[in-house]
Amino acid sequence: MGRVESEHLLSMGGTDMEEPSKSSKFLFGAIDEPDDVSFGGSYRHMLVYSASVPGVPSELSHFPMQLDLYGSGRIGNFVMSASLGVAKGIEGSAYVRGAQLNTEAGDGFILLSRNHYLGLWLQDDMLLRVGRLNLPFGVRIPEHVMWVREATRTDRESDQQHGVSLTYTGGRWRTDVMLILGNFQLNPDRFRERGVVGTVEYLVTPTFAFGASALITHTQEDALTQVENSVRYADGVIARWGVSPRLSVLAELDILKDGGRDMGVTGFVQADYELWRGFHFMLTGEVLDQGLLQQADVVPLRGSGAPRYGAWISLDWFLLPHLELRLDAVMQQDDVFHGQAQFHFYL
Amino acid sequence: MQRPRLSHPFRVALAAACAASAWLTSAHATPDYPLVIDAMLGTSCPQPLSRCLICHVTARGGQGTAEQPFAKKLRGSPYNLKGNEPRALSAALDQLFNLPVPSDSDDDGESDFDELERCGNPSGEDLGVGPEYGCDGAHLAPRVAPDGALGALALGVTGMLVHVARRRGARGKKRAA
Numbered sequence: 001m002g003r004v005e006s007e008h009l010l011s012m013g014g015t016d017m018e019e020p021s022k023s024s025k026f027l028f029g030a031i032d033e034p035d036d037v038s039f040g041g042s043y044r045h046m047l048v049y050s051a052s053v054p055g056v057p058s059e060l061s062h063f064p065m066q067l068d069l070y071g072s073g074r075i076g077n078f079v080m081s082a083s084l085g086v087a088k089g090i091e092g093s094a095y096v097r098g099a100q101l102n103t104e105a106g107d108g109f110i111l112l113s114r115n116h117y118l119g120l121w122l123q124d125d126m127l128l129r130v131g132r133l134n135l136p137f138g139v140r141i142p143e144h145v146m147w148v149r150e151a152t153r154t155d156r157e158s159d160q161q162h163g164v165s166l167t168y169t170g171g172r173w174r175t176d177v178m179l180i181l182g183n184f185q186l187n188p189d190r191f192r193e194r195g196v197v198g199t200v201e202y203l204v205t206p207t208f209a210f211g212a213s214a215l216i217t218h219t220q221e222d223a224l225t226q227v228e229n230s231v232r233y234a235d236g237v238i239a240r241w242g243v244s245p246r247l248s249v250l251a252e253l254d255i256l257k258d259g260g261r262d263m264g265v266t267g268f269v270q271a272d273y274e275l276w277r278g279f280h281f282m283l284t285g286e287v288l289d290q291g292l293l294q295q296a297d298v299v300p301l302r303g304s305g306a307p308r309y310g311a312w313i314s315l316d317w318f319l320l321p322h323l324e325l326r327l328d329a330v331m332q333q334d335d336v337f338h339g340q341a342q343f344h345f346y347l
Numbered sequence: 348m349q350r351p352r353l354s355h356p357f358r359v360a361l362a363a364a365c366a367a368s369a370w371l372t373s374a375h376a377t378p379d380y381p382l383v384i385d386a387m388l389g390t391s392c393p394q395p396l397s398r399c400l401i402c403h404v405t406a407r408g409g410q411g412t413a414e415q416p417f418a419k420k421l422r423g424s425p426y427n428l429k430g431n432e433p434r435a436l437s438a439a440l441d442q443l444f445n446l447p448v449p450s451d452s453d454d455d456g457e458s459d460f461d462e463l464e465r466c467g468n469p470s471g472e473d474l475g476v477g478p479e480y481g482c483d484g485a486h487l488a489p490r491v492a493p494d495g496a497l498g499a500l501a502l503g504v505t506g507m508l509v510h511v512a513r514r515r516g517a518r519g520k521k522r523a524a
Binding site for chain 2: 053092094095097098100101102103104110150184185186187188191221223224225226260290293295298301303304334335
């Protein structure tokens with residue numbers, strides 16, 4: 001579940017640990033998990049400030065962004081894993097819905113499962129999985145509204161799809177290829193995307209990895225745009241660089257082609273500087289051009305036929321095991337300033 | 348713990364970020380516009396995600412995607428509508444709906460007002476219902492209201508069973524005494 005790594009690599013005080021502390025375990029070590037079984041959970045609460053524009057006052061809102069429990073188990077070479085969460089009042093939102101389990105939405109609660117799979121270790125470094133999985137495309141980042149993840153529809157918030165994945169992590173190579181069978185939490189079938197997605201990454205030096213991703217899907221009717229017989233693809237390159245023990249850089253650049261649009265581009269660069277142990281200062285720049293709409297009398301707009309730029313200034317503080325506080329200032333062309341504060345508690 | 352001093356490249360990066368933030372234009376998001384339309388027309392249209400496509404080319408919305416004919420009309424003169432301006436949208440719709448010649452953004456012969464009033468699409472062909480989210484047939488709440496007669500029967504049978512059990516218990520105590 002990543003708690004030990006979180007304490008060792010992220011949280012304040014973690015550098016001094018020689019072995020995982022009891023508090024890094026599930027429920028702070030209150031319950032001993034059986035061998036080969038892991039449990040976890042995540043609660044994220046988000047507070048968003050949207051700046052005013054003439055005639056419209058500023059707005060402050062807060063909402064639970066994630067309330068999930070998850071678990072995994074291993075029997076011999078077989079593994080299984082699943083997440084189960086709840087959300088409320090999501091009618092009209094394009095987020096979360098893809099992971100919805102029950103069909104009611106409205107103002108009530110919904111159950112959701114972002115990931116669930118059965119897996120088989122074919123070798124020590126090769127895993128075959130079947131289920132609802134994160135799409136292996138680009139840099140896996142938590143900022144699901146960042147343009148690289150939104151435009152390619154590959155975030156880990158609710159963009160997962162059902163399919164079959166083969167993952168290999170051996171030596172300097174890391175590859176993950178997935179056959180997309182569609183999101184079976186979306187009906188009817190004509191809205192389900194089918195295709196292939198994959199990422200291959202090579203560790204050039206111990207602190208620098210470079211890779212490439214590709215995705216191509218087809219759907220009878222695009223669930224978001226209602227474009228019929230839609231083919232969309234994205235191809236890109238990724239880089240992860242540990243410049244120094246305190247400074248790291250992530251980068252991604254993708255070309256896009258959505259159904260009903262010309263070719264576009266999106267990308268980001270993020271520098272993360274650990275000011276002091278567990279306290280990170282991040283600067284992110286991003287760009288998006290989804291491509292000009294293939295319609296008559298269309299002129300380029302920022303983000304659609306012309307580049308649109310954005311910047312994030314972030315502070316991320318892993319102050320205790322199981323606890324993260326994060327502040328983001330998000331500035332994107334043609335949008336108001338957004339200030340975000342996030343409280344993240346994980347079991 | 349000693350607080351580290353900021354290195355020169357770091358200070359340069361910070362200054363660059365501040366400069367970038369000053370350069371980025373403060374502009375406009377688009378909250379709750381379907382609700383504004385509903386409030387103006389007294390409608391309550393289903394499929395709110397599909398209705399995003401009246402103005403946007405994707406149900407996820409966003410500023411760069413307001414490219415449908417109805418949105419283009421409202422962005423143009425004299426409305427000059429931008430995002431995140433619900434009051435300005437109300438004013439623009441009020442103006443649009445009271446033109447001497449009714450506005451028809453998609454030139455299909457039906458006015459924008461009439462199309463919106465019947466939950467149609469003033470930007471083109473009427474929108475599909477869009478996808479249904481959730482596993483097919485999965486519900487948290489029971490789909491069928493509880494059957495009152497069946498409930499009464501179950502209650503009656505349970506009552507009888509409890510009564511019989513209590514009588515047997517009482518007889519057993521008498522015998523024991």
